[in-house]
Amino acid sequence: MIYKVSYVVTGQMHPGEIVNQDLPPEIGDRITLGGEMFEVVEIIDLAPPRGDFAYLHATCKPV
Amino acid sequence: MSVTDLLRRSELFYELTPEQIDQVIGLGQEKVYNTRDIIIEEGDQSNEIYVVCKGMVEVEVSQGTVPDVPGRLQVNPIVRLGRGQVFGEMGLIDRGARSATVRCAEDGTTLFVIPRQAMVNLCDGDHDIGYLVMRNIAADLSFKLRHRNLQMGVAGG
Numbered sequence: 001m002i003y004k005v006s007y008v009v010t011g012q013m014h015p016g017e018i019v020n021q022d023l024p025p026e027i028g029d030r031i032t033l034g035g036e037m038f039e040v041v042e043i044i045d046l047a048p049p050r051g052d053f054a055y056l057h058a059t060c061k062p063v
Numbered sequence: 064m065s066v067t068d069l070l071r072r073s074e075l076f077y078e079l080t081p082e083q084i085d086q087v088i089g090l091g092q093e094k095v096y097n098t099r100d101i102i103i104e105e106g107d108q109s110n111e112i113y114v115v116c117k118g119m120v121e122v123e124v125s126q127g128t129v130p131d132v133p134g135r136l137q138v139n140p141i142v143r144l145g146r147g148q149v150f151g152e153m154g155l156i157d158r159g160a161r162s163a164t165v166r167c168a169e170d171g172t173t174l175f176v177i178p179r180q181a182m183v184n185l186c187d188g189d190h191d192i193g194y195l196v197m198r199n200i201a202a203d204l205s206f207k208l209r210h211r212n213l214q215m216g217v218a219g220g
Binding site: 009010013017033047057059 | 078119123140143146202207209210
């Protein structure tokens with residue numbers, strides 16, 4: 001499965017990221033976006049899967 | 064991972080056969096960029112589409128001028144695109160000028176660059192490929208719009 005993930009950041013002006021991953025993000029994950037550390041606080045399905053692609057949206061907060 | 068494998072893992076080529084992906088690969092070439100390199104610039108002609116094979120790019124748009132600095136554009140980053148993502152695809156569809164500037168955000172970022180006209184010719188000449196590529200571009204644009212909507216929502220926009 002290829003996880004196409006939309007990351008957005010709460011509480012600040014941050015462009016977020018869109019990236020393909022081999023593993024899905026999980027709540028509590030600490031990730032680096034643009035050199036800054038964030039924590040994943042919510043994950044939703046952004047659209048139904050198509051073939052090998054899953055479409056996820058992850059909301060992050062600054063750590 | 065080979066370019067073929069990387070492109071197969073990009074949504075742009077979802078459901079294309081290996082032979083069809085090879086046809087697309089024959090049209091383009093890999094290019095490597097370093098941090099802050101400008102890849103495309105807002106307002107320029109749209110002559111290529113890009114797939115991120117490795118690294119990260121940042122998409123930014125100008126929004127008026129910087130206060131108290133006449134003539135200097137205020138630039139806002141709107142999204143960063145990593146592995147497997149496509150940009151420059153709007154120009155493939157509408158031939159309009161670039162709607163944003165895209166800068167390299169990581170040293171060694173590797174892009175697969177496909178000349179616009181060659182891609183159009185391939186899609187026009189093989190409607191099976193053309194349908195899949197255009198459908199995949201539509202899905203990608205939809206995803207970017209959903210990302211932008213959610214981003215504006217959490218930012219209170």
